[in-house]
Amino acid sequence: MTEILRLLRLASPAKGLPALLAAFFAALSGIALIGAASWIIASAALAPPLSALTLGITCVRACGISRAVFRYFERLLSHRLAFACYEDLQHLTYRQAVEKLPLKEGAMREGEFLHDLLSGCKTLRDFYLRTVPPPLLAGLITLLACAALLPLSPLGAFLVAFLYLLHIALPHLVLKEEHLRTESAAYRGTLLNLVDGRTELHLGGAIPHARQMLDDAARTFQAKQSKKRGRRETLFTCLDVLRVALWVSLLILLLPHVKAGAVSGIEYAVWALALEAALAEYRPLPAAILGAAAAKQAAAVILPEEKAAALQEAPTGTASAHRTASDRIPLLEVRDLCFAYPQCPPILKNLSLRIKRGEHTAIIGESGAGKTTLACLLLRLWDIDSGTILYSGTAHTSLTADEARSFFGAALQGSCLFSTSVRDNFQRLHDGLSEGAIWQALETAQLADVVRALPHGLDEPLGENASRLSGGQRSRLLTALALASDAPLLLLDEPTAGLDAARGAKLIAAVLENLDKKEGTLIVITHDLPLLDRMKQVISL
Known part of the structure; x- marks a missing residue:
């Protein structure tokens, strides 16, 4: 009824x-x-x-x-x-x-x-x-x-x-x-x-x-x-x-x-x-x-379940409130996290980690160790089997999935892009984003020159799932889309994949400089070992 x-x-x-x-x-x-x-x-x-x-x-x-x-x-x-x-x-x-x-x-x-x-x-x-x-x-x-x-x-x-x-x-x-x-x-x-x-x-x-x-x-x-x-x-x-x-x-x-x-x-x-x-x-x-x-x-x-009145606050407001919390509270904390795919042994078992504001963190490990799975769990794409994830001190059980995701700007491998223009991809994800902010994100992601060279610039159609871009360009566009968020955490999955060493280093340097200016924190999943020298914390799975 x-x-x-x-x-x-x-x-x-x-x-x-x-x-x-x-x-x-x-x-x-x-x-x-x-x-x-x-x-x-x-x-x-x-x-x-x-x-x-x-x-x-x-x-x-x-x-x-x-x-x-x-x-x-x-x-x-x-x-x-x-x-x-x-x-x-x-x-x-x-x-x-x-x-x-x-x-x-x-x-x-x-x-x-x-x-x-x-x-x-x-x-x-x-x-x-x-x-x-x-x-x-x-x-x-x-x-x-x-x-x-x-x-x-x-x-x-x-x-x-x-x-x-x-x-x-x-x-x-x-x-x-x-x-x-x-x-x-x-x-x-x-x-x-x-x-x-x-x-x-x-x-x-x-x-x-x-x-x-x-x-x-x-x-x-x-x-x-x-x-x-x-x-x-x-x-x-x-x-x-x-x-x-x-x-x-x-x-x-x-x-x-x-x-x-x-x-x-x-x-x-x-x-x-x-x-x-x-x-x-x-x-x-x-x-x-x-x-x-x-x-x-x-x-x-x-129809989504009706939430209690205490959870009706907009996601951006929730994130803003948490950004003013004391730096002594970790921005992200995981306690005894366990997760397994159906009818499979656990891929993550009793995992605990803490990430403080400004503590740029790399997650490394062999293929199949659970790096991308962990990213999906942090973004609440899937529910964990047991344990707790705290976002600025608030347990995941007290937040909706949208509220948890409001803490992140994320670019995961396998993410889909719309076949329309670069501008449309930004504005679908970030409603009301100005053209200046779009270009700033593209500059940081080392993609601005590529977009300027397109016949119609920001309004050039990209083809199905951005098929007109190369693998490296597509990866940088996903990074730019994540950078355009004002969330306190930036989660990138293999952002330097498909890039040469020089361009990859330049990309990471620009991303870190951008985050330091706005007091953001980077979480990066990577196999790029030289990148680890720029991180304040490395978590090995």
Whole structure:
């Protein structure tokens, strides 16, 4: 229920109310149209003067026009609201991906996570179109129908209200367990495993067996899908039968009033068709209730958890506050950190380290020792298995991932760059960054001359993942992007890779000079041994 409330707050009642009112008046116009038409047909059977039907004819025309007008406004307003919310949801999806990827469980789990995000985003878009309006609209129609029936048949009013509640409750109770995400993920996992191992399967002559495995997995998944679809259709058919049964029951309940003269024959005809039109508003309810369950599951993945009021401060403000802390408190401290990839031995075990402000630190070690893994843990890309990371004295458990990352400007190997311009890459990462600050970062990273030589300078397209730059130039651009941050820690992963010794030394000297001016601290992962002479601390893994 919490997820549904958060979705509703994302749209806000003030924005959704006009669309709901337009839908309500469109439904009322439709019911009035049916009622007026039935009045004309029943009255015409008595062969009255044409003038006696004029009012009914005018009413039919007015209701037909108003129904079309209100339906147009309902579609316009509801779709405008839904796509505005969809834009916000896409931003949230992007933030979730940025915050949680990469996953230490590997590429398959990352694919499953992205599938959940993208499919969930579409589900939540439909939430505002097909999930929220039908129950509210049908509820309003139910109130009006009950109020009209109550003086004539209290039992009929009760049955209408009871049928509305059945449409709300039955889909949730009968089909609440019908979620095939686990089965779908198992089928996709089998498919990907067989695709990854197709060469080995071919060499081993096991292709027929693999096909049989995939066919069995597909049949199992399809059988469960068919079972779910059959149960849905059975439930929907039963509710259709209940609506028809209730309509017939209401007509029977009104018959004594016709015999008693309280309701005329013409009025009885109006009641008959108007009630049928009103009950037709119940048809979208089962699908809407099932959509609410799907939206709840999608919201749990996409919408970020609500943080306590103490954690609502912006990341930059948090970093600024910590920068004023006493220098006696380490800027970064790790205590007894342990981490292992799934089904692998620990890559880091009981690791402890301290980095004070201005204490430039190098992290060295053999390939596979865990240097880049440690960087990812410090940036909260992954959660540690045990231990504590303190950022200026504050434990990682008391900070969100974004707040922890606000302590760093980082350039990791394998980071992606946008295919647009140098300027766009800077401004996407650092909103509102001035052109002067961009050039300063490029100068420090020894890349300014390269950018000036490009035909369009800062606005030159870089190609997919900056493919138009060499490996060394791409590495220096990542360094420049990290330098543009005002965070107290600069984390660089092999910044001199692909550079000759002279240019690498010049780059590090410029970076250190820049950090010393603004009281920043460098953490560098490196195999460049001469660089270690410039460091105040070396940590060997």
